Amino acid sequence: MKIHKHPIGFFDSGVGGTSIWKEVISLLPNENSIYLSDSINAPYGEKSKTQIIDLCLKNTEFLLNQNCKLIVVACNTATTNAIDFLREKYPIPFIGIEPAIKPAALTTKTNTIGILATKGTLNSSLFEKTSSSFRKNIYIEEIIGKGLVELIENGKLHSKEMTSLLNSYLNPLLKKNIDSLVLGCTHYPYLIPQIREIVGDKINIIDSGEAVAKQTKTILTKFHLLNSNKNIAKHTLYINKNKKVLEQLISERENTSIIEKNF
Known part of the structure; x- marks a missing residue:
């Protein structure tokens, strides 16, 4: 073959x-x-x-x-x-x-973007190297999405627990005046409909x-x-x-x- x-x-x-x-x-x-x-x-x-x-x-x-x-x-x-x-x-x-920081950084109007990712990604040296080149001009607000992967893996994509967790992570980001949200975990695109309900239509949601x-x-x-x-x-x-x-x-x-x- x-x-x-x-x-x-x-x-x-x-x-x-x-x-x-x-x-x-x-x-x-x-x-x-x-x-x-x-x-x-x-x-x-x-x-x-x-x-x-x-x-x-x-x-x-x-x-x-x-x-x-x-x-x-x-x-x-x-x-x-x-x-x-x-x-x-x-x-x-x-x-x-890798989290798609570059397109978010290049299109932000508020100079503030949010990144929802796992602890392992946000703490890695590669993420730090990638994100550091953009931190001079924009503010990057990082949120660890603890518990989201586990809920998806256990078939609880549309559960009350998921809604509660997403609200707890996303509402603080909205208060920071982000205009882009980077999804730094491949599980998270399955949450886009629910995320959209929370953040509205004005936030640019970016995945890889x-x-x-x-x-x-x-x-x-x-x-x-x-x-x-x-x-x-x-x-x-x-x-x-x-x-x-x-x-x-x-x-x-x-x-x-x-x-x-x-x-």
Whole structure:
């Protein structure tokens, strides 16, 4: 089998990375994919850097054993803590996810933007390096979205607990006069309808999905890995906890299977 027909691999601390997966397979409909939801270890954002790297190594090895030609680290915390290590260790291309601070910084009118992310992302050296270049001109208000990932992973996306937490995190940001809200976790795009109800229509909500999909296409093209096969792409999603949560987020799609499996 020619390598360009091999699947794109994705992994996340849970089901949230499917927000990235959807963007990528929408832009690249010929590409086969394998998605790994490490829900049993979610959230990564509360773990140490060493723990995060160890989990990323395990996930990468699983995907490499499935002959993935490129791996999307569909997790902000995993990217900011481990992607440099992964790129040094493995020869295949890795695509990372970082909070989209730049577009928010370039478009803000109030010179104040908010970032909702996990503790692991906000405390990472990569995030500090990325954000520091913008702090001279704008104010960046950071909020740790503690508990949001756990609720999504437990099937409580539309629960009263979720509404309460979102209000507690977003209302202080609104008082700071932000005009852009950067979602720094791949789980959070699933919260956009609820976030919009709280912040209204004047706040620009920014996530990384579209940019990551475009970057994936760019890298596949650069390394001559694009799949030109016109057959219907095959997608396999693995989860090591409760697959019903993943099924709720993935609409029925031809040639797509969800498998609950320990890994």
